[in-house]
Amino acid sequence: MRQADEAEFHDFVVARWPRLVRTAYLLTxxxxxxxxxxxxxxxxVYQGWGRVRAAEHxxxxxxxxxxxxxxxxxxxxxxxxxxxxxxxxxxxxxxxxAGEQVEQRRALVAALQDLPRKxxxxxxxxxxxxxxxxxxxxxxxxxVGTVKSQTHRALARxxxxxxxxxxxxxxxx
Numbered sequence: 001m002r003q004a005d006e007a008e009f010h011d012f013v014v015a016r017w018p019r020l021v022r023t024a025y026l027l028t029x030x031x032x033x034x035x036x037x038x039x040x041x042x043x044x045v046y047q048g049w050g051r052v053r054a055a056e057h058x059x060x061x062x063x064x065x066x067x068x069x070x071x072x073x074x075x076x077x078x079x080x081x082x083x084x085x086x087x088x089x090x091x092x093x094x095x096x097x098a099g100e101q102v103e104q105r106r107a108l109v110a111a112l113q114d115l116p117r118k119x120x121x122x123x124x125x126x127x128x129x130x131x132x133x134x135x136x137x138x139x140x141x142x143x144v145g146t147v148k149s150q151t152h153r154a155l156a157r158x159x160x161x162x163x164x165x166x167x168x169x170x171x172x173x
Contacts, residue, residue, distance in 0.1 A: 009049050013042055016059070019129065020066060026124040027070045029113045041066040060135035067121045067139055111161040119154035122147055 020041065024034035044065050045052050055061040112120050118140060125136045126147070137147045158164060 005049060005053075008053065009046060012045075012053075012058075016062065020062070023063065023124055023129045024066060024070070026109065026112060026128050027067070027121060029109050037066065037069055040069045044069070057135055057138065060131060060138045063125055063129060063131065063135070063139040064141065067125070070121070071117060107163040108158075110163045111158050114161060114163075115154050115157060118142075119150050119157070122150045123154045123158075126151060 017038065020038040021031075021034050024037040024041075025031055028034050028037060041062065045062055052058050052061050112123065115123065121140055122136055125131045125139055126133070131139065133144045133147045137144045140147070142150075
């Protein structure tokens with residue numbers, strides 16, 4: 001790779017690293033797995049940097065690689081985690097304190113982990129990575145209609161999930 005390409009790739013990685021790790025965390029539920037997943041995806045991005053850079057939507061291209069790397073992770077044996085039940089509501093009925101927000105986020109991540117891989121990937125890419133339906137479809141490798149229907153099903157499952165029972169709209173961070 002030329003020195004100019006190296007510098008461009010470095011700038012790309014620096015600009016997108018936090019978002020990629022955040023997306024990977026929502027896909028994996030574990031900070032260490034998320035960093036490993038982001039590094040694996042960026043290794044593939046580096047190898048195909050010319051194609052990625054030339055893509056119409058390079059972020060969607062990278063997210064597709066991230067989702068595929070995550071799917072490959074399931075070929076290995078995985079130990080499931082058991083999380084505690086959701087926290088009690090705040091005493092004053094107002095906004096939850098930082099500790100409650102952390103617990104609510106953990107509950108949300110636990111609920112995401114119970115979704116099928118494709119639904120989880122679609123929800124994470126649409127709502128946390130803020131990709132359009134088209135970019136999400138490209139990243140996951142499906143049609144826009146599938147993104148819409150899987151989003152609908154995933155959100156319905158999340159609304160019914162025991163870890164999120166009682167969570168008020170807007171209170172899950």
